Amino acid sequence: MSGWQRVCTLDALVPDRGAAALVGDHQVALFRLSDTEYVHAVDHLDPFSQANVMARGLVGSRGGVATVASPMHKQAFDLKTGQCLDDPEVSLQVWPTRVSDGWVEVELPERVGPP
Template sequence: MLQTASNQQTTQWITVCSLEQIIPNTGVCALLKGKQIAIFRIGNTEETYAICNYDPFSKTYVLSRGIIGDRNGVPKVASPIYKQNFNLTTGKCLDNEAISVRTFPTKVVDGQVMVSVA
């Protein structure tokens, strides 16, 4: 457990998988605390992102199967259904800023991908 300085709440990190289990530039889905979380690996690096797996446009849990890329240097995932793009850092839809998905903090420790789901 990690103590955060900003809000003094305890943050629980959950180990999801090894970094090697996520093919570069793809995503995986994990069920954490009853929530489907899409976890993405950018390139052959330790850069990872986690967002809610629910696509608000198609109303299905599919974002982990989306196509990773970037728009003007902003990492994003395109929904595999209707192709809306979501900013992996903020969760905002790049095609309709009124829509967003929840994001979750990630980190890689000793080759293990960890996500914080509060």
């Protein structure tokens, strides 16, 4: 399955707080930053602890880069690229998002291989 999946209304997301959503068959962490209608979507799975906790992470910035810090071990991830700022060999998958008629939508990737 590919295309855009409607997840929630923009107003349902509290600025600078995360929310978890099931997009297709993948858990995604959504973040709406203060004073913006743009929503970031990254993996909900923390690659260090292997726990689905990234939506509970702390939103902040480092060097002008919007970040989320894992609630488990505090590694910071760039919300735009998913790159871990503390370990360049680790990253979170980033999901394209858009806001359409007040709804947050996340793009589903094309399925590769057999269904």
